[in-house]
Amino acid sequence: MSSTNKDAGASPASPTRRAKKLLAPSVKYEIFLQLVRGETTINAAAEAAGVDRSTIMKLRQVAKEGAMAALSASKPGVGKTPRDVELEAANAEVARLSEAVKELAVKLTLLEGKGGSGWR
Incomplete structure (x- = not known):
């Protein structure tokens, strides 16, 4: 070659x-x-x-x-780091999702109550 x-x-x-x-x-x-x-x-x-x-x-x-x-x-005097901001956003998302799960649990409970024991 x-x-x-x-x-x-x-x-x-x-x-x-x-x-x-x-x-x-x-x-x-x-x-x-x-x-x-x-x-x-x-x-x-x-x-x-x-x-x-x-x-x-x-x-x-x-x-x-x-x-x-x-x-x-950055906000002078506030003292929040980018990690703090990210953590706050994550906590807000957790709270939002928790509320959504609660609402869905209530709806599921109501549907199971109306439908009898269809799933059991």
Whole structure:
């Protein structure tokens, strides 16, 4: 068999394309902080991390959107964490479902009473 570009790990369409590299969340956060503080550029961060500059641009966008969502959800002085908000929502859902089960139990009891012992 002859050697092909696939054997070498590169495709003919993109000979300079880098292999996909996954960065740990802590590394992404540190890169984001360096960008925000002006300690590095997108190009320098991409080169240092061994990723494409579009990866760094996406990282910066995701971090900004996440920060904005967290800030808009936070209420200064209230002290609720996202976990507290989630827990309140879950408790409200449990209460709603409990009421629905009670209503269905009452309806079932009434239907069984009218129908006699059809199910027994």
